[in-house]
Amino acid sequence: MAYDDSRFRGEPGFREEPDFRSGGVPEDAPTLGVSNQSVYTPGAFPVSPAYGTPPGESTLGLGAAGRRRSPTPQQLGDVFDDPEHGEPGRDRFAVHALWELVLLLAAGALLYLLRDASPAALRGTELHSLLLSGAELGLVALAMGLTLRAGAPNLAVGPIAFASALFFANNSERGLVMTAxxxxxxxxxxxxxxAVLVVAFHVPGWAASLGAALALIAWNANQSGEKVVAGAYDPHKHAMWWALGVAALAVGGGVLGLIRPVRRGLGRFRPVRDPADRRGGGAATFTGLAIAGSGLLAAVAGVLVALDERTVAAGGADTSLGGFAVTAVALGAALAGGTSAFGRRGGVLGTLLAVTVVTLLLRYTDAEGWKLQPVALAAGAIGIGLVVTRLVETFGRPRTAAETAQEEAWTPPSITAPQPEPEDNWSPPSTRTGSWPATSDYGNDPGETDRGWGLEERWGTR
Known part of the structure; x- marks a missing residue:
């Protein structure tokens, strides 16, 4: 029988007490428009639905559990990313580091094999020739890698280098500095x-540069062999410095590529939706500068070749295609070095290490007497580079929103709600004993006790 049974209301000695289950407020008390129930969230203040969010607070940034969470540094860095320029987020470089470690081991193995096959190749004049060969190929590979990152590969870098060598040798008597x-x-x-063809008409770089390469090949085929004027500068004396300069240029470009705005700005021409959509003035500017810069690097390589060989033969080995074989080897080196065929992504030491591997492999096969054609080597390098491109695009892309949310998932700590302390002098028995008092002044006598009122009867649910 419940204590508040209506049969006892109005009887003498009946005392009506507040119901403390609602927080000490009687159920029929006015609430001033506030709901009896409030929302409790672990780690946050209780907020009544009638009042909404406390003043000065915002519901933005609240997690699934209702806890206010500040944005992460990565989210703040992604605020200014244009989704049309690629996925928002930071590219991952672990795949580049692992692949560059593989290239480093391959270069070390080839160096060891070359030392055993031909020790003279690593000292004296032959070492200087080896360093110059690496520098020449490295300049063309850097030119190719630059345009690959811009999303507009320039397939004319080889013919440009070969045409530059012919032009420089033919006019070297007019002064080396002026002619260069x-x-x-x-x-x-x-x-x-x-660049004008690529950015003005918004066409693929490989198509426009292939047309220019064919035109240069036709011009090269009409030239005769040229010799550099006698007494001209001999780069063999500074072969080590040439190699170190090209290496520094390659590493410096890779480090600049680590800077997010530079990498994204250079790779804006990379298509992310419909490739026919124009990428904007910024993309056109960066792409045009990259293609023009690749022409300059190829010209430096051609001048160095002319000074190294002293005689530029228009129809010799490796030049039967007017320098296009050099383009193929440079493309293979850039792709095998970790530069993505789709643009933007690339490593730091990848191109330098790939050029080192190719140079050592050509010299080693020559020392062993094997007939390895440069175009065959280029075909293998391009095949490996395409596999590397897939690895770079798969494991180098920014994390998706689902992956980021999973990593940043927040688990609220377990919080135990405070329990009300029992009254000091209240000892409820396990069962109620006794009966209702017969006197009419029960509850008014100070000497009266509970007479067996249990805590479960007084505080229990009705």
Whole structure:
């Protein structure tokens, strides 16, 4: 029988007490428009639905559990990312580091094999020739890698280098510095023509540069062998410095590529939706500069070849395609170094290590007497590079929103709600004994006790 049975209301000695189950407020008390129930969230203040969010607070950034969570540094860095320029988020570079470690081990193995096959190749004049060969190929590979990152590969870098060597050798008697400067300007002009075709008509870089390469091959085929003027500068004396300079240029470019705005700005021409959509003025500017710069690097490589070989033969080995074989080897080195065929992504030491591997492999096979054609080596390098591109695109892309949310998932700590302390002098028995008092003044006598009122009867649920 419940204590508040209506049969006892109004009887003498009946005392009506507040119901403490609602927090000490009687059920019929006015609430001033506030709901009896409130929302309790672990780690947050109780907020009544009638009042909504406390002043000064915002519901933005609240997690699934209702806890206010500040944005992460990665989310703050992604605020200014344009989704049209690629996935928001930071590219991952672990795949580049692992692949560059593989290339480093391959270069070390080839160096060991070359030392056993031909010890003379690593000292004296042969070492200087080896270093110059690596520098020449490295400049062309850097030119190719630059345009690959821009999303507009320039397939004309080989023919530009070969044409630059022919032009420089033919006009070397007019002064080396002046002739080298003019050669560089002409090569940059060819790059500008390709860049205008690419960015103005928004066509693929490989298609526009292939047309320019064919035109240069036709021009190269009509030239005769040229010799550099006697007494011209001999780069063999500074072969080590040439190699170190190209290595520094490669590493410096890779480090700049680690800077997020530089990498994204250079790779804006990379298609992310419909490739026919124009990528904007910024993308056109960066891509045009990259193609023009690749022409300049190829011209420097051509001048170095002319000074190294002293005689530039228009129909010799490796030049039967007018320098296009050099393009193929440079493309294979850039792709095998970890530069993505789709643009933007690339490593730091990858191109340098790939060029080292190719140079050592060509010299080692020559020392062993094997007939390894450069175009065959280029085919293998391109095949490996395409596999590397897939690895880079798979494991180098930014984390998706689902992956980021899973990593940043927050588990609220377990919080135990405070329990009310029992009254000091209240000892409820396990069962109620006794009966209701017969006197009419029960509850008014100070000497009366509970007479067996149990805690479960007084505080229990009705």
């Amino acid at each position: 400067a003019i050669t560089g300007l002409v090569a940059v002009g060819v790059g500008v023509v390709i």
